[in-house]
Amino acid sequence: MENKKDVCNEIIRRSGVNPRKCMKCGKCSGTCPAYDEMEYHPHQFVYMVETGDIEPLLKSKSIYRCLSCFACIDRCPRGVEPAKIVEAVRLSVIREQGNNHLKADDLPAMLDEDLPQQAIVSAFRKYSK
Amino acid sequence: MKVSYFPGCTLKTKAKDLDVYARKCAEFLGVTLEEIENWQCCGGVFTTSRDEIATKLSSVRALKEAKSKNQPLVSVCSACHNVIKQTNAAIKDDAEFASRVNNYNAPEDAYNGETQVLHYLELLRDVIGFDKIKEKVVNPLTGRKIAAYYGCLLLRPGKVMAMDDVENPTIMEDFIRALGAEPVIYSYRNECCGGYITLESKELAKAKSEKVTSNAKDKGAEAIVTACPLCKYNLQKNGGDMPIVYITELLAEALGIKE
Amino acid sequence: MQRIGVFVCWCGSNIAGTVDVQAVSDALGKEPGVVFSTNYQYMCSQAGQDMIKQAIKEHNLTGIVICSCSPRMHEATFRKTAAAAGINPYMVEIANIREQCSWIHKDMKEGTEKAIVLGRTAIAKVHLNTPLVPGESPVTKRALVIGGGIAGIQTALDIADAGFYVDIVEKKPTIGGKMAQLDKTFPTLDCAACILTPKMVDVAQHERIRIFSYSEVEHVSGFVGNFDVTIKKKARYVKEDVCTGCGLCTEKCPQKKVPNEFNLGMDNRRAIYIPFAQAVPKVATIDADYCTMLKTGKCGVCSKVCTAKAIDYTQKDEFIEEKYGAIVAATGFNPISMDKFDEFAYSQSKDVITSLEFERLMNAAGPTAGKLVRPSDGVHPHKIVFVQCVGSRCAACAEKGKEYCSKICCMYTAKHAMLTRDKYPDTDVTVFYIDVRTPGKQFDEFYRRAVEEYGVHYIKGMVGKVSPEGNKLIVQGSDLIANKQLKIEADLVVLAAAIEPDKSARPLATMLTASMDTNDFFTEAHPKLRPVESPTAGIFLSGACQGPKDIPETVSQAGAAAAKVIGLLSKDKLTGNPCVAHSDEMMCNGCSTCEKVCPYGAITYQDKEFRGPNRTTLIRRVAQVNEAVCQGCGCCTVACPSGAMDLKGFASKQIMAEVDAICK
Incomplete structure (x- = not known):
């Protein structure tokens, strides 16, 4: 409590x-x-x-x-x-520790060729430490 | 006139048009964008937490370099501008935060928020002047109906960004008018495109972006103009056939310097 | 040497809870000059006052110190007590050991010590007090009411009915104010015009009321009972006493594209106009900003058609000077601008309107002759969303909204919703609310009727965004009870905009030296006990200029203000404040510094003959204080370089004695 x-x-x-x-x-x-x-x-x-x-x-x-x-x-x-x-x-x-919501290994599956870097760094900043 | 320039990571890769035309147009209008040396990625989003220090240091280094040159710091990417401007404001308003930042970054040479942070649009409006741009337009975009997309980062939080009225902004519309085109006002111009959620939830990003493009289309827009690479990506991916262009592309076209 | 009595009040436990009153009266009893010292539970009570009177007689007291609440509360009471026992009322001093001591201290020891110091200070002052006799000034038996809305109208009628002359100054071409624009009034749903226009006629026909319409107060000087006011009668280019109000000119004027402010710009009027059919005075006014004749010298149609020959293009602003005994501010309110709240899309769609605009749309004399249609396309709306608290209770945004509750919106929105459902049962009505506030007679019953009998949907939550899409308005808001975000397709959105004081109030307050709060509402002399008086003597407050108010409350306050004015005007003479400045002529060096700093214009200079040495005479320029005008603020005593200016009752040496007593 x-x-x-x-x-x-x-x-x-x-x-x-x-x-x-x-x-x-x-x-x-x-x-x-x-x-x-x-x-x-x-x-x-x-x-x-x-x-x-x-x-x-x-x-x-x-x-x-x-x-x-x-x-x-x-x-x-x-x-x-x-x-x-x-x-x-x-x-x-x-x-x-170990609570990162977004892990580097997850990333390749999420990418496409137009996706700007900005999206990746933003997501890492918000979801991971 | 020379100003310090923070291009940001995406402008060096996926959004080269935003960067190249920003420099060319500025030069054409009499302002040299001097790239900050050894700049680092801004992080894409501002972390609002008061105990997040390290995530703000790249902004502080850039701000500090601009201060040493006694120049305003200009960026064109909405995200970089938002992060840098919010960091600058946090240093000005929160003494505890400022002292911790300075402890990381050479406390003997403390930075206390002295640098003026400008978005490229503010450079155009407040330093160069839309009137002057209008005079230099050789290919007026007459008859084109263009919708400005502000998204979130250019305007909010309004108290910090202080670029324009958060709910009824005019800076991009005035910019569009200066280039000879007709601005289209639509209510979703300051609603989120979904941003980084596109990585995790394509559906949410799609829903948000579609709403923006369909609302602009409903009000008669033929194209949407933005200053943010991620907005452009989301709108383009989900917005059907609506052309999405950068502000600098549009400017270069009107000034007759687009290749 | 004075013989001083000290009376320490417990104020129940208000003082005695944190101050050892026995210790205070014991300690002060030992001060030089104090011949009697006591304490009592309620010094202001009859028993307490009798105790003071008796002590005055028994101990031959010449000065009194009361240690009690603020002098603003009971100084007058104790002065009367002293006078009744035969000593000059200005021989009484109050030591404020409540507001300035017991209420702000928690520790008994500290509180007691401070109370003793405050008492000692008052004793030091009484030693130097001298009896003072107030002067008298006459009262001009005429009142000025500024603002001709329902507040001003009611105040003027009540004062005039009591037998006094009243002038109303109204900046618009007609009296009537906001109420004239309303359709029906809650909670009884009487038609606003039906109950207001007879009063407007009463005003026009009253033998003791004059209306200065299309006029503004230009300058105010003087003081309670004796104000000198300059009124600017703006040129309306129509001879008011000749115009018959036939309205022919307003039909023939070729300038048809003037936004009609009476209908909030939802239709147009001519350049020469009468705001509405029941206008008082019913005379035409030419709008100089739009009149072709006044702007270019070419037109003159109105003059040609006027059979009464009332048009006068050469008319100039006229200035009228008049004396008044009392002034009533009744300047009213306006809805705030919706410019900074564009998340509700007010600037983007004609079908997002304010509640006042909705009143005009429902009004039979409005731009649609009372037919409720969408302003954009004239189509009847089947789904209306009302949004409450737009800009009210908005603490985060002082530059756009108001921190206070605007008070009237819950009720008029319930009224709008009910009237819509009553007249157009096919129209669905939703109200987004934060709280429904209905403290008034028959108010909650009214609101519940809207819900229960008329089927209005009330949703607890706020709208976050209104988006015009196609010919619909998409209203996105939260439903906090259902824990949902709603997206409602509406045909019309009505915003309950916060209200604010009229912009003319601030400059007027400066002219009247009347105080205002940070929201530009006039401040009352006491929020509970003197709600219709300004702290500035002779200035009274009526209606929404003092705070948001509905019609019943406005009318009550208007009557109360009138009663206070009548009380003042009934007096033949006013007793002044004897604590005014006076100049020691022998010390005055004629520098004019005091004259320049005096906010009331109470100081003038005179050449006076003085006897010099060896039977010579010399003429010297010296300051003279008009005691009737002086308010005793003390600016001059501080500014005077030679120390000639002093304030009776608050002499420099008295203040210094107080400071010495504190520092002792």
């Missing part, structure tokens, strides 16, 4: 987000382009980190579905910046 709190506090510190600023309007989730691919949605990330319900988020594939488009950051009326919370949760996972 204590550990869960620590993880949340660390996520809050690292993201620089104050989840208490959220007024629960759902605009972040209303705007999210990856919503349908997510089990937990941006507003739920904020709420679950605030309330300490962190384990489902750490286990969820939703953390790899955020496109880092920052639309939720700009459209949030309260300046909560949900994308930063999503990123901080993801870092809590992939920083653990």
Whole structure:
């Protein structure tokens, strides 16, 4: 229990987000382009980190579905910046040994000849440590 | 006039047109893009976490070199620009982050966010001026209906990027107008193409990109112009027959310097 | 030497909870000059006041120190108590040991020490107090109401009905304000025009009310009871007293392409126009920005068709000077611009409209004669989405939105939804909301009726994006209860835009020296107890210029403001504040520094004859303070280089004695 709190506090510190600023309007989730691919949605990330319900988020594939488009950051009326919370949760996972979501060996199967380098480095930065 | 230039990895490989015409057009308009020496890949995306230091160092090195030359730092790739500008802002706004970055990177010569970071479009608008570009156009793109695609990286987060209104931007439309074409406004111009998700989920990238091209087409666009290689890839792969061109290609064409 | 009494109040536990009141009264009892010191549970109560009166008599007190709450709260109370016991009320000093001590300290020891220091400071000041007698000034029995919306109209009618003269200054060509643009009003659904226009007529016909329409306040000087105001009557190029309002000119004017602001630009009017049929005054106005005659000298159609000969192209702005005893600000509100919220596609589609535009679309006198159709193609909409809180409760974006709740949107959206369903049962209506706020009489019942009887779909969630596609608007938003992201194909989207004070309020506040909050709403003298008065004496607040308000609340506040004005105008004389500046003529060197810094124009210079040595005389230029105008701010006393200027009741030596007492 204590550990869960620590993880949340660390996520809050690292993201620089104050989840208490959220007024629960759902605009972040209303705007999210990856919503349908997510089990937990941006507003739920904020709420679950605030309330300490962190384990489902750490286990969820939703953390790899955020496109880092920052639309939720700009459209949030309260300046909560949900994308930063999503990123901080993801870092809590992939920083653990052996938790890389994307491995170099997986890569050849994903490539095609037009794919820009930018896609590969971006995915590695978001998915692996 | 000379400015520091950060091309980025994709511009050296898959997006050579973006790079080559950026240099040629700038030169033609009186600005030399001086490539930063030994630049390294920006990482493609900015990590927002305050304790991510190493992932931001390549941006800091580039910013520092531009500072030493007392030049603004220009990039044309939306992703590089986004990462560098967000890094610069983080250094300015977060003293703890700045001191940790500087501890990695020669603390005796600390960097505190002094460099002005410009996107190529801002160079065109604010330094050269769209009026001046308009005067230099020899092949006006008259009658062509072109849709600007901003994507996410050029505009957001709005407070940091501060290039234009995040929801109703005009810089690319003004650019298109300066070249003699007619800009097409469509609501998905600032929605995500799917970005790097294309690696993992072709379906999601397809859904997002299709939405952009079909929305542009619905509003009468004949072509979409972008500054981002990944946007171009996603839109081209999923957007049917809609031509996707780089801003620099369009500029070179209008200025009569495209080969 | 003064004989000083010290009275320490517990304020229940407000003070006694953190300050040892017995220790304070004991310590202060030992101060020089203090002949009596005590403490009591509620010093402001009748028993407490009697205790003070009795002590004054028994101990022959000449000065009083009350250690209690802020002087803003009870200084007047204790001054009256002192006066009733026969000593000059200005011999009372308050040491604020509540707001400035007990409320902000947690530690009893620290709180007690500080309270003693504050008490000692007040004692040091009382030693130097002198009895003061306030002056009197007359009251001009006429009120000025700035703004002719429902707030201004109601205030003016109430003041005039009580027997006083009132002038209304309205910047638009007609009074009526926002309410005149509304269709129906919640929660009873009366037609706005039906209940407003009779009041407008009452104003026009009232023998004690004058309307200055198409006019603005240009300059204000003076003080409570004695304001001097300059009103600019803008040239409307029509003789107001000659025009019969027949409207022929507005039909014949060849300039047809002027956006009609009354219909929010959704249709056009002529360059000469009467805003709407029931306008008051019902006279035409020429819009100089569009009139061909005024711009090029070639046209003159309106003049030719006017049988009353009311057109005057040579008319100039006119300036009227008038005296007033009281001024009421009733400048109202506007919806904020939607320019910075283009995720809702307001700039991209004509079918994304604001709620005020929706009012005009539903109004029988509106651009569509009350037929609800899409502005883009005139087609009847079958699916309408309302979005609440657009720009309200928006803390992240001060440059585009407002941090506050705009208060009226929940109810008017419920009204719009209900009226739509009532008139067009084939139209499906969805409302996206964050919270539905309905605290008002019959308000929640009204909202529930919209849901239960009229079948309006209320979805808890916010819209993230509106995208015009084909001839539809794709509304993407979250449904937080269903945990879904919805994509609704709508024909019309209505945005409940936040409201903000009218832009004219800020410059007006500067003219009136009335304070405003960071949102440019006028500040009240006390948020609970003096809600219709500005802290600046003689300035009163009516309607949404003080904060977001619906019509019932506006009308109540308008009446309350009128009552305060009537109370003021009923007095023949006003007792001034004796704590005003005065100049020691022997020390004044005539430099004019004080005159330049005085914000109230209370200081003038005079040449005066003085006796010199050896029976000579000399003329010297010295400062004179108009005590009726001086507000006692003290700017002049700080600026005066020779130390001639001083403030009665707050003399420099008194302040220094207080500082010495703190530092002792």
